[in-house]
Amino acid sequence: MSQSIRQSVMQASREWIANFNLGNVQACIERYLPEANMQVSPFGRFDGRDAIGAFWSEFAKSGPTQLVYRNVEIKVLNDKQAILSANWSMNIASGFISKELWTLSDDGQWYLAEDDFSVLTQLAAPLEQHMRTSLVLVDLQNDYFPGGRFPLDNTDEATKQAKTLLTHFREQGLPVIHIQHIFEDENAAFFTDNTPGIEIALSVAPQKSEPLVVKHQVDSFIDTSLEQTLVELGIEKLVIVGAMAQACVQTIARSATNKGYHCEVISDAIAAPTLGYGEHDFSGEQLVAANLLSLSFGGAEAITTAEWLNKNS
Known part of the structure; x- marks a missing residue:
């Protein structure tokens, strides 16, 4: 009933x-x-x-x-x-x-x-359609880079591509949202509060006018300001870059899609670690590929940085 x-x-x-x-x-x-x-x-x-x-x-x-x-x-x-x-x-x-x-x-x-x-x-005038797309940079923080507490396989290269998109969005005056993960558990393996590892990498650090959403869980929507920020900005589409592919990137894309947003994950601008499961070992590149495949089933569209810029320039 x-x-x-x-x-x-x-x-x-x-x-x-x-x-x-x-x-x-x-x-x-x-x-x-x-x-x-x-x-x-x-x-x-x-x-x-x-x-x-x-x-x-x-x-x-x-x-x-x-x-x-x-x-x-x-x-x-x-x-x-x-x-x-x-x-x-x-x-x-x-x-x-x-x-x-x-x-x-x-x-x-x-x-x-x-x-x-x-x-x-x-608004005094209708919001133009291209202003309804936001770049979302997920957890590009020091602990994921070489020398950090949990370095990923391809963070440097992924961040270079993220920077390329970030520059485009800023030059065009388009919305940009930064996500920062800080674990509340002081014994967490990385991203613990009051450590250098939680800081966003300098090359993609937020400007004062760009919203910074702090989260304490894998899902960027749980107990954060992300949803309100998207509503206030009138966002319809998320262009997602960052880390990790199998965790926070996968989750934000799934959650956003379930809430009715369209998502594009930039395939060469996300990073993952080498991980093992049972007798199997997976490189960061393999984890990225597997998660993009997973997201292609009702979660997000995967597209490279160059493809996205060509389509949206």
């Missing part, structure tokens, strides 16, 4: 989004119950369909479109109610949906009884 309810609510939500993107504001308004309420941060509370309709009609004058929900979660309360939460972005704004309370009416249709969302970013 809960699965069918979840599917029905998802379909109702998709219809609302489709009408919004078509500019059919009246159809969107009619999916609210007459007594519905809507809380919009920072704009206030709107009680009843008429007040909600007035808000959306005024907002429509700014030409909103390209609305997308990501990281959608639906929690079924009972056979007639479910709560949807998500991240959202459109051409002129982005934010979070804390709560859409969908209710099954006597006519067999699902309607919004409550709508609680936040606007994190609102």
